[in-house]
Amino acid sequence: QKEVEQDPGPLSVPEGAIVSLNCTYSNSAFQYFMWYRQYSRKGPELLMYTYSSGNKEDGRFTAQVDKSSKYISLFIRDSQPSDSATYLCAMSGGGATNKLIFGTGTLLAVQP
Amino acid sequence: DAGITQSPRYKITETGRQVTLMCHQTWSHSYMFWYRQDLGHGLRLIYYSAAADITDKGEVPDGYVVSRSKTENFPLTLESATRSQTSVYFCASSESFTLRAFFGQGTRLTVV
Numbered sequence: 001q002k003e004v005e006q007d008p009g010p011l012s013v014p015e016g017a018i019v020s021l022n023c024t025y026s027n028s029a030f031q032y033f034m035w036y037r038q039y040s041r042k043g044p045e046l047l048m049y050t051y052s053s054g055n056k057e058d059g060r061f062t063a064q065v066d067k068s069s070k071y072i073s074l075f076i077r078d079s080q081p082s083d084s085a086t087y088l089c090a091m092s093g094g095g096a097t098n099k100l101i102f103g104t105g106t107l108l109a110v111q112p
Numbered sequence: 113d114a115g116i117t118q119s120p121r122y123k124i125t126e127t128g129r130q131v132t133l134m135c136h137q138t139w140s141h142s143y144m145f146w147y148r149q150d151l152g153h154g155l156r157l158i159y160y161s162a163a164a165d166i167t168d169k170g171e172v173p174d175g176y177v178v179s180r181s182k183t184e185n186f187p188l189t190l191e192s193a194t195r196s197q198t199s200v201y202f203c204a205s206s207e208s209f210t211l212r213a214f215f216g217q218g219t220r221l222t223v224v
Contacts, residue, residue, distance in 0.1 A: 006154070008152070019127070024212050032212075034212065036215075039130045041218075042217065043202055043215035043216055043218050044155070044202070044215045045215070046213070046214065047211060049212050072207075081162070088154065088155065090117075090155075090213075098162075099157060099160060099170065100145060100204075100213055101157065101171075102147070102154050102155040102156075102157075103151065103154060104153060104154030105155075
């Protein structure tokens with residue numbers, strides 16, 4: 001079983017829709033949770049960063065972490081065609097488990 | 113320019129040859145990582161380094177060698193390339209144990 005599981009999609013939505021992307025994980029030592037966005041043939045870029053449980057909002061993006069359920073989410077409001085990309089969740093434990101582990105990524109297409 | 117750069121961007125090599133992929137960062141980040149990205153597998157950690165002269169294996173280290181004699185450089189060597197090592201390789205760096213990583217633009221390696 002992988003430490004981080006993510007539905008690969010693809011996910012296709014109309015412009016303006018609310019998008020929900022999710023990951024589950026098995027390692028309870030993870031404390032730092034990130035979402036990366038990767039456009040085709042580019043390197044991943046950091047989108048959101050959260051420590052421990054809770055919500056974090058940045059413009060149209062909201063990241064949620066539920067450590068009790070080992071479940072993290074990224075919500076995109078008012079989605080735009082420019083949001084079309086692969087979204088990867090990532091997490092790490094810090095300290096003795098200083099490895100950054102990624103999900104497989106979800107391919108999102110926002111249709112104009 | 114500040115950032116993280118990988119070279120070469122594209123490489124074709126033959127089975128059995130030794131290949132070295134270069135990674136250089138200008139932020140003086142302590143942590144550096146090498147990932148490979150393959151369809152259906154997402155980003156998989158090959159090796160990582162917490163500081164100069166400190167390296168450790170990731171998820172898929174077999175067939176790869178790394179070194180880190182200077183903080184800013186983290187080369188990845190394929191000792192005897194195999195077709196299964198055809199992939200896109202990403203180098204990343206991070207400032208601290210929180211592991212918010214920043215990625216290079218990738219090296220697309222083809223082994224024929």
